[in-house]
Each structure stands twice: as structure tokens, then as C-alpha cells.
Amino acid sequence: MQAEWLEALPQLRQLVGERNFATWIEPIRCADDANGFVLEVSSRFFQEWVTRHFLPIIRQVLTRRDGTTPGIRLVVAADHAAHTAHGRKPGTVPARPAAPRGPRIGRLVADYTFDTFVVGQANEVAYRAARSVAETPGRRFNPLFVWGGVGLGKTHLINAVAHELLTQRPRRRLACLAAEAFMNSLIGALRQDQMAAFRDGFRAVDVLILDDVQFLAGKERTQEEFFHTFNALHSAGHQIVLTSDKPPHAIAELEQRLRSRFEGGLIVDIHPPTPEMRIAIVTQKAAMHGVPLPRDVAALVAQRSGPSVRELEGALTRVLATAALRGVPLEAALVERLLAPIAPLSSLLSVEAIQEKVSQHFQVSVSDLKSHRRDRAVTFARQVAMYLSRTIAEVSFPCIAEKFGGRDHSTVMHAVRAVEDKRKQDPHTGNLLLTLETELRSH
Numbered sequence: 001m002q003a004e005w006l007e008a009l010p011q012l013r014q015l016v017g018e019r020n021f022a023t024w025i026e027p028i029r030c031a032d033d034a035n036g037f038v039l040e041v042s043s044r045f046f047q048e049w050v051t052r053h054f055l056p057i058i059r060q061v062l063t064r065r066d067g068t069t070p071g072i073r074l075v076v077a078a079d080h081a082a083h084t085a086h087g088r089k090p091g092t093v094p095a096r097p098a099a100p101r102g103p104r105i106g107r108l109v110a111d112y113t114f115d116t117f118v119v120g121q122a123n124e125v126a127y128r129a130a131r132s133v134a135e136t137p138g139r140r141f142n143p144l145f146v147w148g149g150v151g152l153g154k155t156h157l158i159n160a161v162a163h164e165l166l167t168q169r170p171r172r173r174l175a176c177l178a179a180e181a182f183m184n185s186l187i188g189a190l191r192q193d194q195m196a197a198f199r200d201g202f203r204a205v206d207v208l209i210l211d212d213v214q215f216l217a218g219k220e221r222t223q224e225e226f227f228h229t230f231n232a233l234h235s236a237g238h239q240i241v242l243t244s245d246k247p248p249h250a251i252a253e254l255e256q257r258l259r260s261r262f263e264g265g266l267i268v269d270i271h272p273p274t275p276e277m278r279i280a281i282v283t284q285k286a287a288m289h290g291v292p293l294p295r296d297v298a299a300l301v302a303q304r305s306g307p308s309v310r311e312l313e314g315a316l317t318r319v320l321a322t323a324a325l326r327g328v329p330l331e332a333a334l335v336e337r338l339l340a341p342i343a344p345l346s347s348l349l350s351v352e353a354i355q356e357k358v359s360q361h362f363q364v365s366v367s368d369l370k371s372h373r374r375d376r377a378v379t380f381a382r383q384v385a386m387y388l389s390r391t392i393a394e395v396s397f398p399c400i401a402e403k404f405g406g407r408d409h410s411t412v413m414h415a416v417r418a419v420e421d422k423r424k425q426d427p428h429t430g431n432l433l434l435t436l437e438t439e440l441r442s443h
């Protein structure tokens, strides 16, 4: 194991770049274990950082020629410091690329700054609004509500706001956390009879940033508490930033009074990145790993990965790791071999699979989709299922009509046109369809 680890080091150095290597990889000590690699680090912070940023790459590099990956455990060893090249004392942490200044509540991702956020047509409005809030919190857009599909950069953007606010005033009291964490913290406070401390804590912040507020749907107690927190902060002129995967009006089971609070500020949405932005994002992410990416390689990675930025990053990681592992140059030919052209969905998807997905999403049974029921919820779900059958499974109108309870094919044509129109006019429908398409693609 130790020999394998030592052999892997030069590849890792090449892959993560000199500075990351010296800070994060070199200090790791490899111990023996029958079950695989035990990688020892000096602190919890170090462990989390390496897990988050480098574990996928370490795993790739340690993958054996026969394709098997040995077990890899990253553990904190109390006596670690004595053995590391740097000789750090236990408990101390290495210098972090973007120095943390400690928000009072929640943690920030160091890499998610404005500098590393690629701006383009798809997110420009959201970016400008976020910048403005970071420059003059509590003044112009309060609350700022950012919504958009999964993996489009909402969490990145709000972290950037938080970093910027702390750069200007390191002592600013800031809460930046997921709505789910807010709820868990509330539950903890209720159990331990510490509600006063909970309230004081949240109401004392200068800025509250809550990620993924769609999570509050149906959580009545949490909504109630959040409503009061919101009011206390808002009336004191403190900035509130919220994100969600849908606009406020589309969050089901959200109390009206909260919805109207969310709608009382500025609402901006983020769209999927354009092809140009995708190339810029890949280039930027590679640069963060210390790897310059030729333009044609970046373009090919951008073209051959799924629609969200997360999928884009996954594809890039694979390419970078393989290049380093095999010691081959980063060329378009390598990407060609690694990432197959995205198969046309039509060859993979059946009308039945689409009906199943739509049924789950809208909570409408498949037999209702095929039935002649005409209530609004069922009709819309049926139209969406027909639309997807036509646009992404590319099934003919008569055939779709047949699979939806033997209707007339003109009904299907009408449904497809209706959804198309709605998609153009209503960003929420656009987002909904994109989500369904992405999920169908990943299945």
C-alpha cells in the first residue's frame, strides 16, 4: 500500500498542481491496513477539505490496471503532525487558499467566490443582483430571491456573496446555511429547551443567507419560526438572501405570508449555461486544478456532458484524472475516447418511462394520465407527458395518442403546442421541463 501511494504521488502532483500538492497531498501519511489505503491527516478540517476537493482524483489515480479501486479511508490521526513533512502541531490547520473568517452560523465553501463564477447571459442578472447585495447589503434588494434548476450555481453564488461581505468586514455577523440545516437547528433547540438561544442567535446576524428554501414546503413549524426570524431581520434593515429550485409562487405548501415576504424583494432566476459559458466554466475549473486546458479539449468536454454544471465538472474530472493516470497529453482524442457522444434520448426512452416519471413528479397516477379526466392538475400532467414523448422520445403523434388511452392524434398535437407555448412564456414551466428532461436523461 505504502509503495503504491508513493508511486501515485507524482501523478497526483501533476494533476492537482504544485501548490495544492504541497498543501494538501504531501502531508498525508499512508498507513497499512488489510482492507485498503488508510490515509492519515492531521485534523477534521484537513480531512473534510481533502475529501471534498481531492478524494475523487485520489481514487482515480489509485485505481489499479484491472479497473478495481482499493478501499480508501481518510482518517484523522492524533499523532499525525510528528510524522508529516510539515511537522504541524496536532489541531492546527494548514493555510487555506481563501482564508476563512468564520461566519457565525453555517460554513462557506472556500472556492465558491465571485472570482471563480463564470458570468454570461444565463446568469448575468442573478450575478449583478448578488454583487449589488454584497456591496450594499440591506439597501436595494431585500430579500434577494435566486431560483433555478439543480446544479446551476445558486449555492456558488450565495457563497460568493458571503465571502465578499466578509472580505469587506471580517467581523460581520453572518448566517449562511441550507434551509434544512435551519430546521435541524430548530429541532435541536426545541428538544434541548433552548429556543431563546436559537432566536437570539439568528436574530443577531447582520446578514442571513438561506439555501434551498423549497425545502421548507410543508414544514409548518419551521416556516413559522422562519417567518419571525425573517421579520425581525428585515425590519432591522438586515439583508436576507434566499435560493430555491422554483419561484415562490410555485413552492407548494408554503404559507401565504411567507410567500408574500419572499416576493417582496427582488426575484431573479438562473438558466442553464450557454455553450460558450460551458466552455468557460470547464476552462475555469481546470485552471483551479492547475491544469491549462486547450480550447478544443474544453469545447469537446462541454459538448459531451449533461446539461447541468455538475455533470460538466464530473466529465472534466474524469478527463483530467485519466490524462494524469496514464501520463497521456490532454488532447481532444482522449476526450473522444473517454466521453461518448451523448446518445440521442429517443433511443433510450419509452413513452412508458416518461409516463412513470411524470406520474411521480405530479403525483398523478399513470392510469389517470391515460384516462379522460379533465381536472386541471391531471390535464397539465398529461400534456407534459405527451410533450416529452414527442420532443425527447420522438414518438409519432398517432403512437402517442394510442398510448394515452386511444385518443385522437390531434389532441396530442394540441397538447404539445400548448406546452411549447407555456414553456416560452413562463420561466417556471421552462425550469420544470428542464428538470424532468435532466432526470429522464440520467436514468
Ligand code: ADP
Residues within 6 Å of the ligand: 112, 116, 117, 118, 119, 123, 148, 149, 150, 151, 152, 153, 154, 155, 156, 157, 281, 284, 309, 310, 313
Ligand atoms: P446549485 O446550488 O444551483 O444546485 P451549485 O452552486 O452547487 O448549484 O453548482 C454546482 C457546481 O457547478 C459547483 O461546483 C459550482 O461551482 C459549479 N458552477 C455552477 N455555475 C457556475 C458558474 N457560472 N461558474 C463556475 N462554476 C459554476
Ligand code: MG
Residues within 6 Å of the ligand: 154, 155, 156, 211, 212
Ligand atoms: Mg445548491
